[in-house]
Amino acid sequence: MRLQPVKTINRYLGGFISLFYPNTCAACNAILPGNVQVLCTWCMHSLPETGYHFGEKNPVEELFYGRIPVEHAMALLFFDKGSRYRRLIYQLKYQERKENGIFLGKLIGSRIRNSHFGTIDCIIPVPLHKAKLRRRGFNQSAIISQGISRILGIPVIENVLIRRSFTATQTRKGRYERWKNVEGIFECRNSCSIVNKRILLVDDVVTTGATLEAAGSCLLGIEGTRLVIATAAYSTT
Numbered sequence: 001m002r003l004q005p006v007k008t009i010n011r012y013l014g015g016f017i018s019l020f021y022p023n024t025c026a027a028c029n030a031i032l033p034g035n036v037q038v039l040c041t042w043c044m045h046s047l048p049e050t051g052y053h054f055g056e057k058n059p060v061e062e063l064f065y066g067r068i069p070v071e072h073a074m075a076l077l078f079f080d081k082g083s084r085y086r087r088l089i090y091q092l093k094y095q096e097r098k099e100n101g102i103f104l105g106k107l108i109g110s111r112i113r114n115s116h117f118g119t120i121d122c123i124i125p126v127p128l129h130k131a132k133l134r135r136r137g138f139n140q141s142a143i144i145s146q147g148i149s150r151i152l153g154i155p156v157i158e159n160v161l162i163r164r165s166f167t168a169t170q171t172r173k174g175r176y177e178r179w180k181n182v183e184g185i186f187e188c189r190n191s192c193s194i195v196n197k198r199i200l201l202v203d204d205v206v207t208t209g210a211t212l213e214a215a216g217s218c219l220l221g222i223e224g225t226r227l228v229i230a231t232a233a234y235s236t237t
Protein backbone atom coordinates (compact mmCIF):
# COMPACT_ATOMS: atom_id res chain seq x y z
CA MET A 1 0.00 0.00 0.00
CA ARG A 2 2.84 2.37 0.77
CA LEU A 3 4.06 2.13 -2.83
CA GLN A 4 0.78 3.41 -4.20
CA PRO A 5 1.60 7.17 -4.05
CA VAL A 6 4.94 6.53 -5.80
CA LYS A 7 3.18 4.57 -8.54
CA THR A 8 0.67 7.38 -8.97
CA ILE A 9 3.42 9.99 -9.17
CA ASN A 10 5.33 7.88 -11.70
CA ARG A 11 2.24 7.49 -13.84
CA TYR A 12 1.57 11.22 -13.62
CA LEU A 13 5.20 12.07 -14.48
CA GLY A 14 5.21 9.53 -17.33
CA GLY A 15 2.13 11.14 -18.84
CA PHE A 16 3.61 14.61 -18.32
CA ILE A 17 6.93 13.67 -19.99
CA SER A 18 5.17 11.99 -22.90
CA LEU A 19 3.48 15.32 -23.67
CA PHE A 20 6.90 16.64 -24.64
CA TYR A 21 8.59 13.40 -25.73
CA PRO A 22 5.83 11.26 -27.15
CA ASN A 23 6.50 7.57 -27.63
CA THR A 24 6.87 7.13 -31.37
CA CYS A 25 7.00 4.19 -33.77
CA ALA A 26 10.66 3.29 -34.41
CA ALA A 27 9.97 2.73 -38.11
CA CYS A 28 7.41 5.32 -39.30
CA ASN A 29 7.59 7.82 -36.43
CA ALA A 30 3.82 7.80 -35.77
CA ILE A 31 2.87 8.62 -32.20
CA LEU A 32 2.09 5.41 -30.32
CA PRO A 33 -0.76 4.90 -27.88
CA GLY A 34 0.44 4.48 -24.27
CA ASN A 35 0.12 0.70 -24.29
CA VAL A 36 2.01 0.11 -27.58
CA GLN A 37 5.79 -0.15 -27.69
CA VAL A 38 8.43 0.19 -30.41
CA LEU A 39 6.30 -0.34 -33.57
CA CYS A 40 2.82 0.83 -34.50
CA THR A 41 0.25 -1.77 -35.55
CA TRP A 42 0.76 -0.98 -39.24
CA CYS A 43 4.57 -1.39 -39.10
CA MET A 44 4.20 -4.50 -36.94
CA HIS A 45 1.95 -6.11 -39.55
CA SER A 46 4.28 -5.20 -42.42
CA LEU A 47 7.48 -6.44 -40.76
CA PRO A 48 9.82 -7.55 -43.59
CA GLU A 49 10.60 -10.94 -42.06
CA THR A 50 12.91 -13.23 -44.04
CA GLY A 51 11.21 -16.43 -42.84
CA TYR A 52 14.46 -18.22 -43.80
CA HIS A 53 14.37 -20.30 -40.62
CA PHE A 54 11.21 -22.04 -41.88
CA GLY A 55 12.30 -22.70 -45.46
CA GLU A 56 14.41 -25.26 -47.29
CA LYS A 57 16.52 -22.57 -48.91
CA ASN A 58 18.22 -20.40 -46.34
CA PRO A 59 20.62 -17.78 -47.80
CA VAL A 60 21.89 -16.87 -44.32
CA GLU A 61 22.94 -20.48 -43.68
CA GLU A 62 24.45 -20.58 -47.17
CA LEU A 63 26.72 -17.65 -46.28
CA PHE A 64 28.67 -20.02 -44.02
CA TYR A 65 28.91 -23.02 -46.36
CA GLY A 66 32.53 -24.06 -46.76
CA ARG A 67 33.62 -21.56 -44.11
CA ILE A 68 32.57 -22.81 -40.67
CA PRO A 69 30.19 -25.62 -39.62
CA VAL A 70 27.01 -23.78 -38.62
CA GLU A 71 24.12 -26.08 -37.71
CA HIS A 72 21.43 -23.45 -38.32
CA ALA A 73 21.33 -19.73 -39.03
CA MET A 74 18.60 -17.14 -39.25
CA ALA A 75 18.14 -13.42 -39.73
CA LEU A 76 14.85 -11.96 -38.59
CA LEU A 77 14.37 -9.05 -41.01
CA PHE A 78 15.37 -7.95 -44.47
CA PHE A 79 17.37 -4.76 -44.17
CA ASP A 80 17.15 -3.21 -47.62
CA LYS A 81 18.58 0.19 -48.33
CA GLY A 82 15.94 2.82 -47.63
CA SER A 83 13.80 0.46 -45.52
CA ARG A 84 12.19 2.29 -42.62
CA TYR A 85 12.94 -0.72 -40.43
CA ARG A 86 16.68 0.10 -40.52
CA ARG A 87 15.85 2.73 -37.94
CA LEU A 88 15.21 -0.01 -35.37
CA ILE A 89 18.93 -0.81 -35.31
CA TYR A 90 20.11 2.77 -35.86
CA GLN A 91 18.13 4.00 -32.86
CA LEU A 92 19.31 1.05 -30.76
CA LYS A 93 22.97 1.77 -31.50
CA TYR A 94 23.10 5.54 -31.60
CA GLN A 95 20.09 6.77 -29.64
CA GLU A 96 20.15 4.17 -26.88
CA ARG A 97 16.66 2.89 -27.67
CA LYS A 98 17.44 -0.36 -25.90
CA GLU A 99 13.77 -1.36 -26.01
CA ASN A 100 14.24 -1.82 -29.77
CA GLY A 101 16.91 -4.45 -29.08
CA ILE A 102 14.80 -6.27 -26.48
CA PHE A 103 11.86 -6.19 -28.92
CA LEU A 104 13.96 -7.65 -31.78
CA GLY A 105 15.45 -10.25 -29.44
CA LYS A 106 12.03 -11.39 -28.26
CA LEU A 107 10.88 -11.80 -31.87
CA ILE A 108 14.04 -13.79 -32.71
CA GLY A 109 13.49 -15.95 -29.60
CA SER A 110 9.90 -16.74 -30.54
CA ARG A 111 10.86 -17.57 -34.15
CA ILE A 112 13.64 -19.91 -32.92
CA ARG A 113 11.25 -21.55 -30.48
CA ASN A 114 8.88 -22.33 -33.37
CA SER A 115 11.64 -23.48 -35.73
CA HIS A 116 13.45 -26.80 -36.21
CA PHE A 117 16.64 -25.37 -34.65
CA GLY A 118 16.36 -27.60 -31.55
CA THR A 119 17.66 -27.05 -28.04
CA ILE A 120 20.25 -24.34 -27.43
CA ASP A 121 22.26 -24.11 -24.20
CA CYS A 122 23.44 -20.51 -24.10
CA ILE A 123 23.60 -17.22 -26.00
CA ILE A 124 26.83 -15.38 -26.83
CA PRO A 125 26.61 -11.91 -28.40
CA VAL A 126 29.34 -10.75 -30.79
CA PRO A 127 31.32 -8.45 -28.49
CA LEU A 128 32.49 -4.89 -29.07
CA HIS A 129 36.06 -3.89 -28.36
CA LYS A 130 36.25 -2.59 -24.79
CA ALA A 131 37.11 0.97 -25.90
CA LYS A 132 34.04 1.05 -28.14
CA LEU A 133 31.93 -0.48 -25.38
CA ARG A 134 33.08 2.26 -23.03
CA ARG A 135 32.19 4.93 -25.57
CA ARG A 136 28.76 3.53 -26.46
CA GLY A 137 27.99 2.30 -22.96
CA PHE A 138 26.42 -0.97 -24.11
CA ASN A 139 26.69 -3.68 -26.74
CA GLN A 140 23.66 -3.71 -29.04
CA SER A 141 24.08 -7.44 -29.72
CA ALA A 142 24.03 -8.11 -25.97
CA ILE A 143 20.73 -6.20 -25.66
CA ILE A 144 19.23 -8.29 -28.49
CA SER A 145 20.57 -11.40 -26.71
CA GLN A 146 18.76 -10.38 -23.52
CA GLY A 147 15.49 -10.26 -25.46
CA ILE A 148 16.14 -13.74 -26.87
CA SER A 149 17.02 -15.00 -23.39
CA ARG A 150 13.66 -13.80 -22.02
CA ILE A 151 11.84 -16.01 -24.52
CA LEU A 152 14.09 -19.09 -24.58
CA GLY A 153 15.02 -19.00 -20.88
CA ILE A 154 18.72 -19.68 -21.50
CA PRO A 155 21.64 -17.60 -20.18
CA VAL A 156 23.58 -14.88 -22.01
CA ILE A 157 27.34 -15.41 -21.57
CA GLU A 158 29.51 -12.33 -22.06
CA ASN A 159 32.82 -13.26 -20.44
CA VAL A 160 34.00 -15.88 -22.93
CA LEU A 161 34.21 -14.28 -26.36
CA ILE A 162 36.49 -11.21 -26.33
CA ARG A 163 37.21 -8.74 -29.14
CA ARG A 164 40.89 -7.97 -29.27
CA SER A 165 41.20 -5.06 -31.66
CA PHE A 166 39.42 -2.40 -33.61
CA THR A 167 38.65 -2.95 -37.25
CA ALA A 168 38.32 -0.23 -39.86
CA THR A 169 34.87 0.28 -41.30
CA GLN A 170 33.94 -2.66 -43.52
CA THR A 171 31.36 -1.15 -45.80
CA ARG A 172 33.60 -0.60 -48.82
CA LYS A 173 35.56 -3.82 -48.62
CA GLY A 174 35.10 -7.01 -50.63
CA ARG A 175 34.48 -10.41 -49.05
CA TYR A 176 38.14 -11.50 -48.85
CA GLU A 177 39.27 -8.13 -47.57
CA ARG A 178 36.58 -8.21 -44.91
CA TRP A 179 37.73 -11.65 -43.82
CA LYS A 180 41.38 -10.53 -43.61
CA ASN A 181 40.16 -7.55 -41.66
CA VAL A 182 38.49 -9.60 -38.92
CA GLU A 183 40.73 -12.68 -38.87
CA GLY A 184 42.13 -13.21 -35.41
CA ILE A 185 40.30 -10.33 -33.75
CA PHE A 186 38.42 -12.60 -31.33
CA GLU A 187 39.74 -14.75 -28.53
CA CYS A 188 38.06 -17.00 -25.99
CA ARG A 189 38.64 -16.84 -22.24
CA ASN A 190 37.00 -18.80 -19.39
CA SER A 191 36.18 -21.33 -22.05
CA CYS A 192 35.36 -24.19 -19.64
CA SER A 193 31.89 -22.67 -19.18
CA ILE A 194 30.96 -23.46 -22.79
CA VAL A 195 32.59 -26.89 -23.24
CA ASN A 196 30.13 -29.24 -25.00
CA LYS A 197 27.53 -26.46 -25.32
CA ARG A 198 25.29 -25.73 -28.26
CA ILE A 199 25.74 -21.98 -28.62
CA LEU A 200 23.54 -19.31 -30.20
CA LEU A 201 25.90 -16.63 -31.55
CA VAL A 202 24.08 -13.29 -31.96
CA ASP A 203 24.84 -10.14 -33.94
CA ASP A 204 22.69 -7.18 -34.98
CA VAL A 205 23.20 -7.39 -38.75
CA VAL A 206 24.77 -9.99 -41.07
CA THR A 207 26.09 -8.90 -44.47
CA THR A 208 28.94 -11.12 -45.72
CA GLY A 209 29.16 -13.12 -42.47
CA ALA A 210 32.87 -12.34 -42.05
CA THR A 211 32.58 -11.12 -38.45
CA LEU A 212 30.33 -14.02 -37.44
CA GLU A 213 32.69 -16.44 -39.18
CA ALA A 214 35.66 -15.12 -37.18
CA ALA A 215 33.73 -15.15 -33.89
CA GLY A 216 32.21 -18.55 -34.65
CA SER A 217 35.49 -20.20 -35.52
CA CYS A 218 36.90 -18.97 -32.21
CA LEU A 219 33.98 -20.57 -30.31
CA LEU A 220 34.22 -23.77 -32.36
CA GLY A 221 37.83 -24.09 -31.22
CA ILE A 222 36.52 -25.05 -27.77
CA GLU A 223 35.89 -28.72 -27.13
CA GLY A 224 32.47 -30.07 -28.06
CA THR A 225 30.87 -26.75 -29.04
CA ARG A 226 28.21 -26.52 -31.75
CA LEU A 227 27.01 -23.36 -33.40
CA VAL A 228 23.69 -21.74 -34.30
CA ILE A 229 23.62 -18.15 -35.55
CA ALA A 230 20.92 -15.49 -35.26
CA THR A 231 20.89 -11.84 -36.30
CA ALA A 232 18.20 -9.19 -36.23
CA ALA A 233 18.74 -8.29 -39.87
CA TYR A 234 20.15 -9.49 -43.18
CA SER A 235 21.64 -6.87 -45.44
CA THR A 236 22.85 -7.59 -48.95
CA THR A 237 24.23 -4.08 -49.43
Ligand SMILES: [Zn+2]
Pocket residue numbers: 025026027028029030039040041042043044
Ligand atom coordinates in the same frame (compact mmCIF):
# COMPACT_ATOMS: atom_id res chain seq x y z
ZN1 LIG B 1 4.93 2.62 -37.67
